[in-house]
Amino acid sequence: MPEPIPPIVxxxxxxxxxxxxxxxxxxxxxxxxxxLPxxxxGDIADRASKIFVRQxxxxxxxxxALVVAIVTEMQGFDFSRSFYGEFAIANAVSDLVLDSLGIDRCCGE
Structure with missing residues (x-):
């Protein structure tokens, strides 16, 4: 049985x-x-960063847990003027944080 992926703290x-x-x-x-720009x-980035920092x-x-919090709280954001949704935003935040820490996000490594 495969080993679970350890949490990233x-x-x-x-x-x-x-x-x-x-x-x-x-x-x-x-x-x-x-x-497209x-x-x-800007509103999306501002809201997501505030959620992240508050958490x-x-x-x-x-x-x-931070990704789940962003998904949950961004559900109240009006994405009707955007190509994005709460899951794309939370995943992007995760990717940006992992990149900033030098953690390879490919293939669960």
């Missing part, structure tokens, strides 16, 4: 403003690059 949050700005900017860039992309401030460091 982020280091403790040291500078919430810096982490929030980084994530907002990185996600906004990713959103604009993936399809849209005004709503981290509350002590959540497990990346899987």
């Amino acid at each position: 982020l280091p403790p949050l040291r500078d919430p403003d810096r982490e929030g700005h980084w994530l907002r900017d990185a996600l906004h860039t990713w959103l604009d690059r993936e399809f 849209e005004a709503v992309n 981290r401030l509350e002590g959540e460091n497990d990346l899987g």
